[in-house]
Amino acid sequence: MEFRKCYLDLVLVPLSFLITIGYHLWLWHNVRNRPLSTVIGVNAHGRRLWVSTIMKDNDKKNILAVQTIRNTIMGSTLMATTSILLCSGLAAVISSTYSVKKPLNDTIYGAHGEFMVALKYVTLLVLFLFSFMCHSLSIRFISQVNYLINCPQDSTIVTSTYVSELLEKSFTLNAAGNRIFYSAIPIVLWIFGPVLVFLCSLSMVPMLYNLDILFGDSKKGRNGEIANEV
Numbered sequence: 001m002e003f004r005k006c007y008l009d010l011v012l013v014p015l016s017f018l019i020t021i022g023y024h025l026w027l028w029h030n031v032r033n034r035p036l037s038t039v040i041g042v043n044a045h046g047r048r049l050w051v052s053t054i055m056k057d058n059d060k061k062n063i064l065a066v067q068t069i070r071n072t073i074m075g076s077t078l079m080a081t082t083s084i085l086l087c088s089g090l091a092a093v094i095s096s097t098y099s100v101k102k103p104l105n106d107t108i109y110g111a112h113g114e115f116m117v118a119l120k121y122v123t124l125l126v127l128f129l130f131s132f133m134c135h136s137l138s139i140r141f142i143s144q145v146n147y148l149i150n151c152p153q154d155s156t157i158v159t160s161t162y163v164s165e166l167l168e169k170s171f172t173l174n175a176a177g178n179r180i181f182y183s184a185i186p187i188v189l190w191i192f193g194p195v196l197v198f199l200c201s202l203s204m205v206p207m208l209y210n211l212d213i214l215f216g217d218s219k220k221g222r223n224g225e226i227a228n229e230v
Contacts, residue, residue: 009116012194016186016201023205024179027212039212040175047167052160054149062150069146073139076174080135083128083181090125094118120190127184134177141170182208 027038035041054065145167151158182204189196 006116008194012198013190016197019201019205020183020186023208027208030213037214039214042214044168044171047171048164051149051164051167055151055160055163058150058152065149066146069142069149072142072170072174073146076135076138076142076170076177079174079177079181080132080139083132083135083177087125087128087132090121090128094121094125117191120187123190124184124187127180127187131177131180131184134173134180138170138173138177141166141173145170 031038031040035045054061145163148158148163148166186197186200189200
């Protein structure tokens, strides 16, 4: 009987994870091989041009660089703060003596025993912790860029290429933190049953596809020229 209750969880939840992971593997392949067909690739190329332009004309654009980087740090800080606050709330729920599964016993499909409820909350906690870690590391790298981008151009060590690499590491970690944060949405719905997890994952993939992929002539022409840069 218990296996029958767990059947939907054992099938739909792993399938939802596979859908999300499969989409991001496909996106990574496109970013590496056809960068100008993706928003991520175009933005990465634009940031390299921006760093090069700022460092060449640093006397006039140093304030612009600092303000732009400050805004990026604020965004990562907001996401990191939100993640750690959610972690604290989940930790309080897990450690409380109140049985959070009681109101849901007769209203959801799938398993809702004590172990399964604990698994749902612990999975959420792990995701938010990883999101916090990615955003914290992103802040670390972009804080270094904040100093290095104003270095004089006669330096043979701190070059625009080196600064661009640090900036890309920061944005890569920021993007990873955001995607992990988004992947927690289906897990939140898992509290109310595995069917909602599957439906949410299915609906998120076309939404992310439209946000990640460029359409039309803008993605043609120079994919091969910068494929090795992204």
